[in-house]
Amino acid sequence: MRLFYLFLIFIFISCTSNNDEIISNIEQEEFSIWIVDKNDIKGGGKTYDLSVNPKFGNVSDFEKLSDHEKVALISFNNEVRVYPYFFTNHFEVINDVFNNNNIAVSYCPLTKSGICFNREIDGNIYQILASGFLYKDNMVPADKDLKFYWSQMLMTYIGKENAGKSISNYNLIETNWKTVKEYFYDAKVYYHDKRTAGETDPQLSTTQDSQYIYGVIEEKINTRVELFSYNLFKNKTKLISKIINNKEVIIIGSEEKYFVTSYYKKDNLEFYLLDDSNFPNILSDNEGNIWNIFGYAISGNRKGEQLESPKTYVAQFWAWKDFYSNLKFN
Structure with missing residues (x-):
């Protein structure tokens, strides 16, 4: 019986040691991927929902949006699309195909920065999401398989593949819903069913500041x-x-x-x-x-x-x- 207890203790110590080693390896991998100061990295562990195949409505469908609601405008060949941050904020990154351009519209509610990226990279088209990490309190987008990470505001890869390389973007014009209603009434407006116009979002400021x-x-x-x-x-x-x-x-x-x-x-x-x-x-x-x-x-x-x-x-x-x-x- 004594030998049996000694055997159990040995197994427990071995398993504990192996688990600690596994956890340590995971932590080392997670924090060794960055080329920036790791002290500036926060969050992680959970990615945001992936947004693909976005839906669009008419400007007249969104009467409850506030005039001061901030939006992103993107245009190709006389077609205009509107991405209200009220809707984009749930995902933080919206994957879209617009006039044969594969774009990712990103908005960081902390730094209040909206950017339109080209998600066709080196001949491959990626689906992009918010990784859950923050770099200097700014969102860190990633591909859905987490092969690479980039800093939104630096427009540069900062983790894993392509680290140090810049990423291309398209022109995005930020304005408010009032301007859309008055001048872009024929535009298509991005929305989703997870949020109803008229609700409030504490992360979004609608004041012109x-x-x-x-x-x-x-x-x-x-x-x-x-x-x-x-x-x-x-x-x-x-x-x-x-x-x-x-x-x-x-x-x-x-x-x-x-x-x-x-x-x-x-x-x-x-x-x-x-x-x-x-x-x-x-x-x-x-x-x-x-x-x-x-x-x-x-x-x-x-x-x-x-x-x-x-x-x-x-x-x-x-x-x-x-x-x-x-x-x-x-």
Whole structure:
């Protein structure tokens, strides 16, 4: 009998030792995948729901959305889609196919940053979700199989495959529901059945706040970011010209219509602001072309062309300070 008890004790010690070793190995693997400071990583252990095959309704279907509800606008070839953060916030990443473009619309409710990523990577199309991790309190998207992780605000892979490489994005214009109702009433609006318009979400702020800052990012990580407050665009739509990434960039914004967007100047074109009555067409040029808010020429000899956009998005000021050390206010 004594030998039997000794045998049980031996088995218990062995199993405990093996379990501790397994747990230790898991922890080491989880925290060895990052190329950033691991002290800045939080969360993990549970991914968000995967959002695929999104549904869309008409603008008139969502009368209960607040005028100040923030939304993302994305356009390809004259079609406009609206992604209200009220709906995107449940998943934080929405996988969509828009005009043959495989996109992932992400919104982080902590940093208040919305970005549209290209989820076709090196010839493969991935389904993207919010990983449950945070890097500097900003969401960390991942593919559904967790083969790679990236920082949303850095637009760079920070864990596992492709670590250190940047990820491409599409132009996203952030505005509010009031502007959508007045100017984009033919757009298609993303929604899902897990939330009903009119509810409140404590993670979302619907107040137009001066702490929401539009940033234009230099191509290299941790270099200069040009910051533009909505206060710069009071009273009427304004155009500001800056040299960024060694190119001339035009930044156009309106506090009233609650948007800021930017484009690289093209060829030898000179751009001029149109009167606000022409919105969402915002620019003319020395060749007589008319350009809309999404950078598309809607008339003239360049009709159908689109201006290239730098890497940009809106985020809370404290988040810009956390991610970038060289900030330049305009």
